[in-house]
Amino acid sequence: MSSISVALDALDAAVELLGAADVRELCAPERFAAVDRLETALRRQIAISREQLTHLEQYEGCPPVGIVLADMLRISRREAKRRLGDAGQLAPRTTLTGEQLPPLLPATAKAWDAGLLDLEHLRVIQKFFRELPDHVPPAQVEKAERSLAEHAQSLRPDQLEKVAARLATHLNPDGTFSEEDRARKRGFVWCGGQRPDGMSVGRLVADPELRAMLDAWLAKFAAPGMCNPDGGDGQRDLRGHGQRQHDALAELVRGRLGDPKLGQHNGLPVTVIVTATVQDLQAKTGHAVTAGGTLIPMSDVIRMATPAYNYLAVFDGVTGKSLWLGRKKRLASAEQRIMLLSKERGCTAPGCTVRGYDCQVHHAVTDWNRGGNTDIDDLTLACKRDNLHAENDGWGTRKLPNGHTEWIPPPGVPLIGGTNSYHHPERLLPDDGDEDDP
Numbered sequence: 001m002s003s004i005s006v007a008l009d010a011l012d013a014a015v016e017l018l019g020a021a022d023v024r025e026l027c028a029p030e031r032f033a034a035v036d037r038l039e040t041a042l043r044r045q046i047a048i049s050r051e052q053l054t055h056l057e058q059y060e061g062c063p064p065v066g067i068v069l070a071d072m073l074r075i076s077r078r079e080a081k082r083r084l085g086d087a088g089q090l091a092p093r094t095t096l097t098g099e100q101l102p103p104l105l106p107a108t109a110k111a112w113d114a115g116l117l118d119l120e121h122l123r124v125i126q127k128f129f130r131e132l133p134d135h136v137p138p139a140q141v142e143k144a145e146r147s148l149a150e151h152a153q154s155l156r157p158d159q160l161e162k163v164a165a166r167l168a169t170h171l172n173p174d175g176t177f178s179e180e181d182r183a184r185k186r187g188f189v190w191c192g193g194q195r196p197d198g199m200s201v202g203r204l205v206a207d208p209e210l211r212a213m214l215d216a217w218l219a220k221f222a223a224p225g226m227c228n229p230d231g232g233d234g235q236r237d238l239r240g241h242g243q244r245q246h247d248a249l250a251e252l253v254r255g256r257l258g259d260p261k262l263g264q265h266n267g268l269p270v271t272v273i274v275t276a277t278v279q280d281l282q283a284k285t286g287h288a289v290t291a292g293g294t295l296i297p298m299s300d301v302i303r304m305a306t307p308a309y310n311y312l313a314v315f316d317g318v319t320g321k322s323l324w325l326g327r328k329k330r331l332a333s334a335e336q337r338i339m340l341l342s343k344e345r346g347c348t349a350p351g352c353t354v355r356g357y358d359c360q361v362h363h364a365v366t367d368w369n370r371g372g373n374t375d376i377d378d379l380t381l382a383c384k385r386d387n388l389h390a391e392n393d394g395w396g397t398r399k400l401p402n403g404h405t406e407w408i409p410p411p412g413v414p415l416i417g418g419t420n421s422y423h424h425p426e427r428l429l430p431d432d433g434d435e436d437d438p
Contacts, residue, residue: 011045044115051113053087062413063389071351071415086122105129107149117149120157125149128164133181136171144171182207194295198287221248266360267337273356274301275342291341291356293423337361340381345423347383348397348405353422354383362387364397364405380405 018038023031056065070080090109093101103109108125111117125148132141144167152160191201206214221227222244224237229247239247256262262270276288280298287295296304340361347354348364364380380397382390386407389395394410400419409415421427 040115042115043118044113046119047090047113047115050083050087051091053084054091063385063393063415067385068414089126090122105145105149107146108152111149111153116153118157121152121160124157124160124164125152128168131185132168133172133177135176135178140171186210198295198297200294217252218245218248221251227251265357272304273338273341274304275345276301289345291345293346293355340379343403344381344405346381346420347386347423348380348420349382349386349389349407350416350418350420351422352383352386352420354386356381356423359383360387362390362397364399 023034026034053069056069058065058068062068066077066080066084069075069084070077073080075083089104090112092103095101105125108117108122112122125145128148129141129145132144136144147167148160148164151163155163185205186207188202188204191203194200222241224239224244225235226244227247227250228237228239228244237244258269258271260269264270273291274288274296275290276286276298280286280288284298284302286298288298288301289295341356344356344359346352346356347359359381360383362380362382363378378399380399386395390397390407394413396408396410398406398408400406404419406417406419408417
């Protein structure tokens, strides 16, 4: 038996013993001391776990390490990527010639390995260096890292954050940032999913150029009376400043979608693709789903269907029946892609959250290279990564009697196959008598 197996068995036994112990046997001060020891031991285990990640390797037929790690530990791929990043900063490094190098954050790594830092401490230190401008001399950077690691051993994370802010101001008193510094920070992301009322919150960090262009656009099109979905002129415009800016941005994007100059994305014009049932359309109730996974109230769907450049795919909400479009070509037609987007909504690989807009068409029954037909019932959606797994890494797919796509991992790969219900939350609460997904 390997030494690590022996150590893990001993750890399991110790955890069982600890769980059976009664902290109430101790007096009040000793209980706090016991919790402190337990926290230190837990932190040391996390540090050891991160260090072990640096020794994981990808092998033949296996997806990248981050994907396997996420599926094996049942954590998000974002969290798996974060843990691998932590390991890269805190574990010793080895050059191509075999030379040993210290960790990127040596003082932090030493305190981390000793169990003296919490994950929150680590995030504060990482954020400090992520936002530090490039012009700070390396010697000052090293001193700052040692100082933060030392203070982290005696301060709470919220206190350390204040110290880090003061130190950042000291190292860059003039607030000077280069083009590269700003480029690293720019971005736009949605902050989570849609809220219960259907609204979404985003976070924009704009560089000076984008800010200047938006200011110029909004100066005109966010003025009172402009881009008002309720009609009326400037005298009767009751919208607030933020509402007018929202409507101006909507008009900016609306005017570009469907423009032939934008080309195509995965074989379709760059525009909104919406899926709805004929029953909901007739009743003017419920929600439709876009190929990006956004829920849209039916009243908005009907209004959006007016522009000719938006696609509206309609199917029977009782039988789920879609169009049959058989073709003897490898590439799916635009109509087939639209119906696939309405049927699958996103990647069908188990646990994958990639939306339909970013998916490719995959031959789920028999691959085209082996004589498969490009018929709507033989096709499914797969993101680029999972499509490559199916083509190159031995993954298999098949259509189940209920029309769902089952993914089958190759032998010897520590991943779980099955179907994907992420894009179809209605499957998570099946009606009585419905067959559950395998």
